[in-house]
Every structure is written in structure tokens, then in C-alpha cells.
Amino acid sequence: EKTDASNCGACGNACAGAATCMGGTCVAPKCDNQSLLCLGVCVLLMKDAGNCGACGVTCATGSKCMGGSCKADNSGPGGGSSQGGD
DSSP: OOSOTTSSSSTTOOOOTTOEEETTEEEOOOOOTTOEEETTEEEOTTTOTTSSSSTTOOOOTTEEEETTEEEEOOOSTTOSSOOOOO
């Protein structure tokens, strides 16, 4: 029980997200300098559509996270910035 993430310190005490169990205590993972810990998981706030710019900020369907902001996804068929002719 002292290293089992599903029963950390006590039966049924599961560690959240990517946390591990050490000595009967859930320990959050260490994130690199470009990511942040959100709900026990390291995420890239500049790219993660489920944590865009901040933990829990979700981009709407049809948009993606770019530079920490939700933007319309124009990369599909017919997307782009070309404008009609005369």
C-alpha cells in the first residue's frame, strides 16, 4: 500500500491523474519548464485545447489552442485565408 497508486496509504485511496504513490502519500509528477500541472497531469497551456492558457479552459468544437488562446481551426478543407476574386 505504500507504493500502490490505486491504494496509496489505505485501501481504495487512489492517486489522481499521473500522481504516483511514495511512502503512502500521493506525489504529483514534476512538469518541465514549458508545462503546468493541471488536475495531476502536466499540460502545455500554449497548445492544450482542454487547458488553453489556464487549467480547465476548454476550446470550443472547431477551434484549437494556439499561443494560449482558442482560435478557429481553419486548417481543414476549404480553410485558409484566401479571399474571393472580383
